[in-house]
Amino acid sequence: MSYSDYTFQDKNPVKRWLQQRRMVSATRLGQQTRQPAVICDYGAGNGELCKQLSEQIPDAKFICYEPSPVFFEEAKENLKTVPHTEFYQNIDQVPRGSVDLLFCLEVFEHLPEKETHDALQTISGLLKPGGELVIGVPVEVGIPALYKGIFRMTRRFGAYDANPKNVFLSFIGSPPQDRPHGEIEPGFGYHFPHTGFDYREFSKTLAGYFDLKKVSTSPFHAPGTLFMPEVYFSLEKPNNAAA
Incomplete structure (x- = not known):
């Protein structure tokens, strides 16, 4: 893509x-x-x-x-x-x-x-x-995290950024700390979801x-x-x- x-x-x-x-x-x-x-x-x-x-x-x-x-x-x-x-x-x-x-x-x-x-x-x-x-x-965080989370759930419900628990934590201002970590290129660390x-x-x-x-x-x-x-x-x- x-x-x-x-x-x-x-x-x-x-x-x-x-x-x-x-x-x-x-x-x-x-x-x-x-x-x-x-x-x-x-x-x-x-x-x-x-x-x-x-x-x-x-x-x-x-x-x-x-x-x-x-x-x-x-x-x-x-x-x-x-x-x-x-x-x-x-x-x-x-x-x-x-x-x-x-x-x-x-x-x-x-x-x-x-x-x-x-x-x-x-x-x-x-x-x-x-x-x-x-x-x-x-x-x-806050209200933007709520409406973004709802939008994401309509596309990929259950994914890290479309998980109801993570959306709620972000909404109340305490975003999750266990963000998925990978590499976009070898040796280049990267968080793919915005949530957190x-x-x-x-x-x-x-x-x-x-x-x-x-x-x-x-x-x-x-x-x-x-x-x-x-x-x-x-x-x-x-x-x-x-x-």
């Missing part, structure tokens, strides 16, 4: 709309800063974000990083008409301190603790001092690496994480941070 099949081309029209709206929310948040010369999409999926950004900031250089071989090829095909785009499967090949603005959407909810810290350190190294980033993750991820704990982790500028939600900013399914953090690399 391609990345687009379960995101932008999902059979459910509401899910397709939400996927498009998260792009709008992310790009709007990212463009509150100065005009960036180099933009990186960290975990680019099929490259749709770079494609949309290229229409809004045509003079920028785009770095499309996607470690999955399948998604990587999908991104290259999707972005074949977008100029000034470089593609990477190995993030170590991207020059350190070269990025003005970085987006990382729907990545961190999948990463175990070690991989989370590794990724944040890598992102900090990629950004120029004062560089900015937008990180988007799902809200998997807690954006509140993740925000505390972010504070150890970057300065927080703004928190927003998608598809609408109000009423925030109480009802909205996605949360976005607009952050800045401190000028005195190590490269």
Whole structure:
């Protein structure tokens, strides 16, 4: 299954709309800063974000990083008409301190603790001092966890993210801690279900690496994480941070 099949081309029209709206929310948040010369999409999926950004900031250089071989090829095909785009499967090949603005959407909810810290350190190294980033993750606690869980149960009842007990625990704000752990690529740890991820704990982790500028939600900013399914953090690399 391609990345687009379960995101932008999902059979459910509401899910397709939400996927498009998260792009709008992310790009709007990212463009509150100065005009960036180099933009990186960290975990680019099929490259749709770079494609949309290229229409809004045509003079920028785009770095499309996607470690999955399948998604990587999908991104290259999707972005074949977008100029000034470089593609990477190995993030170590991207020059350190070269990025003005970085987006990382729907990545961190999948990463175990070690991989989370590794990724944040890598992102900090990629950004120029004062560089900015937008990180988007799902809200998997409270009311959003309830309506997401009900939707998932209609598709795959009994699976980890569609288990009534796990849905209830997430709804009351105590998400399950026994998340299934695998590898998306050899040596690359990964949580496949979103259930069990807690954006509140993740925000505390972010504070150890970057300065927080703004928190927003998608598809609408109000009423925030109480009802909205996605949360976005607009952050800045401190000028005195190590490269």
